[in-house]
Amino acid sequence: MRVPVSWLREYVDLPGGVSARDLAAALIGAGLEVETVDEVGAGLSGPIVVGRVLGIEELTGFKKPIRHCSVDVGAANGTGEPQSIVCGARNFAEGDLVVVSLPGAVLPGGFEISARTTYGRLSEGMICSASELELWEDHEGIVVLPEGFAEPGADAFALLGLRDDVLDIAVTPDRGYALSMRGVAREAAALYGTAFRDPADIDADGAPGEGHAVEVQGPEVCSRYVLRAVSGFDPAAPTPPWMKRRLALTGVRSIALAVDVTNYVMMETGQPLHAWDHAKIRGPIGVRLARTGERLETLDHVKRTLDPDDIVITDDSGPINIAGVMGGLATEIDTDAGPEAERGSAQVLIEAAHFAETHIARTSRRHGLSSESSRRFERGVDSAVQVAAATRAVRLLAELAGAVVEPGYTHVAFDGAAPAPIVIGAGHAGAVAGVPYSRDTTVARLRQVGCTVEEEGDLLRVTPPTWRPDLTDPNDLAEEVIRYEGYENIPAIPPRAPAGRGLTPGQRLRRSVGRSLAGAGFTEVLSYPFSGQRDLDGLQLAEDDDRRASLRLANPLNDDEPLLRTTLLPGLFKALARNVGRGFPDVALYEVGQVYLPRAGAAGTAPMPPVDRGPTPEELAALEAALPEQPRRVAAVLAGAWEHSGWWGEGRAAIWADAIEAARIVGRAAGVELRVAAAQRAPWHPGRCAVLSVADGDAERPVGYAGELHPRVVQAFGLPARTVAMEIGLDLIEAVRTAPSAPEISTYPVAVQDVALAVDSGVPAGDVEEALRAGAGELLESVRLFDVYTGEQIGEGRTSLAFSLRFRAADRTLKAEEITAARDAAVAVAAERTGAVLRG
Structure with missing residues (x-):
């Protein structure tokens, strides 16, 4: 507004x-x-005044019509002599009042006016159009002011409201x-705390019940309906400059006087109005819901099929308006006045109503028509201002177009439209804000809002005004008191958490994971939890893949994403593609969030408990049973350079191993060790995918996957080539993690032994590492794979894996014999389990 x-x-x-x-x-x-x-x-300055055109000389010999005008600007030019001005506009004549910018004036855009010779004549100023003064939208040319508007030489700034x-x-x-x-x-x-003059405080001065016949379906459609009429309206009467200016300042385009008056009263009182050509109405007017199959051509020349939920205005010919949204073309007021002898014969019928908000909101969205009227109706208008607004409109038509107001009018009102009283404690507002507002303060503030307040001991019986349909409960009234007393006057007191309460283990885990990934160079993103069939197809999921079993939203925000996500990866892929498209080729993103998996045996639709009371335990249990499983996961995606090149050396691109390392970072943050093995799972490349597992007793539990994405996935989501990603279940990790314990720090030296083992190329390096750990015993501190070699020296189909083994004891310095024995034991177990051969 x-x-x-x-x-x-x-x-x-x-x-x-x-x-x-x-x-x-x-x-x-x-x-x-x-x-x-x-x-x-x-941006306006200088002398801009009212002038009268005294004479016009048509100049010839130029590519376009040019006029040399003599304009009376009174004493504004300092001499009182007529001003000579050259102008190319054609929409004014001798004797017209116009707006003149004299030399020294500056128009919007820094355009300075000066006396200069043009088209062979001296031009001492400019006759202005509405667009040049930024008055209102007008493409007809020069502003021609009505006769008697002002005397020549009068300052136009105040008269036209050029500054505001x-x-x-x-x-x-x-x-x-x-x-x-x-x-x-x-x-x-x-x-x-100053006086308020209500523009809707108007006496109807007529007799209700003597206007145009109306039949309203009921209060569920329209609780109040008013019609007022004028006769003898001149369709050619212009909208006065002051009204056009005010409408333009509020963002409303001037169309014609009848429409401008309805828009003006709407901006003034908040009540939308509609004007009909009374002669085009056939029989009584009806207000009802549309019938299936009915159609209406609206003012925008679109023929619309009406919905049974639409409120329509009808006459004997059928629907003539979509109520509260847009009028019909057939009953539009003609702006063409025709021959002058026929002017003054038009009749105008003004409608003011209080339609049901929800119907108007749904109709506006259904037809894609958001108008100034619908915006107000769907938010709730004053249910008692209709008579005053319609009376204000017909009086303006009478004043500005010579019309005669019909004494009788139509007023249909249903009982129950008045707001119901709300009982509130006198200290309720203070209890909500934590500020001790006095009883007198509460009563005074509520009366300023327009409420009627009756004091009953410690209780207040408050009746909200008709223009505040949003006030429905005690907390709404408390908000009114608080905001008028000033939000800034509420002291800021930080809440104090009870002793012994802090973050849950799950919250601590998520924070630790987030900090670890951020510290490793990843940036957190938050994606919408919605996906679509196109996303699942882009992941190259098989038809029987469990991730295709998605929950469908009843009312999705986007028709392309009607499903709740079963994996975090599509959202990350879209964020990555968006960043790359914005010129950031090297991206590392992560997200911690929930996925939504259908619960076995759950109802397809969640029950809807009543809102007039709290749910019963049985209803809560039914709601819980209908909810999907919502495990929490963490996922990451990398593309481009992982290590940048520079003076320090060459960089390198992100590879599948970096995705696995991102998963290991999560594992270390959680205090568990992730085991890695080759696997095949969409959307990863079959030969560059690893399954991530944790020890769960004697078994291993898969918790996620990592590796390089399949090329078809990369193409489907528009990702850079060789993009890598990982996704693991945080809830699964949390279920097997043990309580953290402080590490033992030994003061004795470490002993490092390197071993190179030759294995068949199909043997996973993780299996060899696990065998080394099992054979080395308690003295082993860590194992690290530092080299992988294939070539002629090792033989076809064989791979050399070089591991660094670190040994240390907590209570002594290890002897060479102990280290050698531990190393040999580790190699022996590796040979037994994987067929590894120690290379010399």
Whole structure:
């Protein structure tokens, strides 16, 4: 909502010295999101005045029509003599009042006006168009002011509002009242404690029940419906400059007087209106839900098929409006006045209604029509302002177009539209804020909002005003008291955690894993937990792969991603592709998050417990049973250079071993040792994939996979070639990890023995390493593979694996005999289990 401050001041007396930015700060403090304060016309300066065209000389011999004009600008030019101005526009004539920029003026964009010779004549200024002054959107040419607007020489800055401050407010869904000058003015009046003049405080001065016949289906569709009419309306009557200017400042384009009046009253009061050509209405008007198969051509020339959930306005011909969203083309008011003798014969019917918010919201989204009217209806409008708004509109039509207001009007209202009282404790607001607000403060603030407050001992019976449908419970009322008293006045007291409570083991594990991966050079990302069939196909999953068993969302945000993810990898792949596409080729990302796996035997749809009470234990159990399993996992993806080249030496690209090392980092952070073995699993390359396992008693439990991605996966997600990734289950690791113990630190020296073993090429290095560990005994401190060799010297089909064995005792310095015995024992077990042969 764009709020011109000059217009706002008509309804509230702001204290002297309060600037637009001061007002914006106050509104922000009260909870309204003022995004910007636009200083409209800040680029204008110098003499810009009203002038009257005295004479026009048509110049010939040029590529386009040119006029040399004599313009009376009064005493604004210092001489009182007519001003000579050259102009190319054709939409004005002798005797018209226009806007003139005299030499010395500066127009938007830094365009300076000066006297100069052009087309062979002296031009002492410029006759301005609306776009040149940034008044409003207009492509017809020069601004022609109505007769009697002002005398020649009058300053145009004040007359046309060339300079103004405009607050741009992002109105949240719960504050629909702020989508009007009336609502914002009421807020400002409450904040500054000044008088508020309600623009909707209007006497209808007519007889209800004597207007156009109406039949409303019921309060579930429309709780209040008002029609007022005028006759003798001149369709050619222009919209006055002051109204066009105010509409432009609020972001509304001027169309024609009847439409402009309805938009003006909507911006003023917050009540959307619609204007019909009364002569085009056939019979009584109906307000009902649409019927299957009904169609309507709307004002945007689109023929729309209506839904049975749409509220429509009808006459004997069928639907003529999609209520609260857009009017029909057939009943549009013609802006072509026709012959002058026929002017003044049109009849206009004004509609003001209170439609059901949810219907309007669904209709707007269903048809892809978001209008200024629908934005207000779906947020909730005042349920008692319809008569006042319609009366305000017909009076403006009478004032500006010579129309006559019909004395009778239609007013259909159902009982129950008034808000119900809310009982609240006098100290409730203070209890919520932790600030002791007095009873008088609470009552005064609620009355400033517009509530009716009845005091009953320690309780207050509060009836919210009709313009605040968002006030429905005691906490809503407490918020009103708190925000007017000032959020900044609530002391900041950090909560104190009870002794003995801290992070759970799972939380500590996740933090440790995140810190370890970040320290290793990975960047954390958070992906949406949604996926689609295209993602699963891109992973090259088999049809019977358990990761294809996904839960489908009932109302997905994106039709392409209607499933809950069963793996973290697609989200990481998309983040990687986005970074690479933005010019970052070397990327290492990780994510810790949940996946969602269908629970065996669970119901397909979660039950919906009632909202008027808390769920019973049985209902909670049913809800729990319907929830999917949500194990937590960690995944990482790498592409590009893992080590950069520079003066320190050559770099290298990330390879499958780096993905395995990322998994080992997670294992070390969790305090478990991951065992690595060759495997095949999508989306990894069959020959460059490893299964990651942990010891679970005497067995090994697989917890994840790591390696290089399959080329088809790389192509499907648009990833760099040779991208590597890993994914492991944190919950699986947490289930087998033991309580951490402090490491034993020996003061005795370490002994290092290197062994090179020749094995068949199909023997995994992890199996050889495990055999060495088993044979070396308790003196072995660590094993590290530091070299892999294949070639003629080792023989075809054979591989040489070189390991570094570190031996140390906690209580003594090892003797050479002990070290040799341990090494030989390790080699012997490796030979027995894997067929390894010690190389000389």
